[in-house]
Amino acid sequence: MVVLNRIYTRTGDDGTTALGSGERRPKYDLRVAAYGTVDETNAAIGVVRLHLADSPELDAMLGRIQNDLFDLGADLAVPEREGKAERLRMLASQVERLERDIDSLNDQLAPLTSFVLPGGTQASAYLHLARTICRRAERMMVELAARPDEPVNAAGIQYMNRLSDFLFVASRFQNNKGAGDVLWVPGQNR
8 A cells, every 4th residue: 555645755856766666866767757758648548538428438448557557657666676576567467458458449440541640539639649658658668678777577568569559549439430530641731
């Protein structure tokens, strides 16, 4: 259980923050930026959920995703190190559940005939915004994992890769199951 009885600690006033392991890092550190961008993805999904009164199934899926994103932030905040006690880690089962949710929504969509422009309903536009933030978080995680001595859980990277797919499919689902998609017309404004 998490107990937060003081919100400010003043320990970050010097431009550093503590990882879950207690190690202090600069606030611009790539690991901190990665889990911060995961948090930004989560906040964008929170905005999407404000527009889903007519879509309880999708809202429930996004609620589970928001919880997973907190798990991912916790995973990233405590790098895996030899000899250290295991902490909360993303699991392959979370990726698999996301894949099932993608398939469930995608099975209801009209086939794509062009690339889709962000837009349509409010929920769809916000889902596209969340998707682009998710992709940025994924790129940061991959860059972090490429660094020596900066382990990143492969299931976390896979999760973010699937999540961007989920958000794309969900945006189409919210656009009247694809019928309301705003399609790209190459060279339209030449």
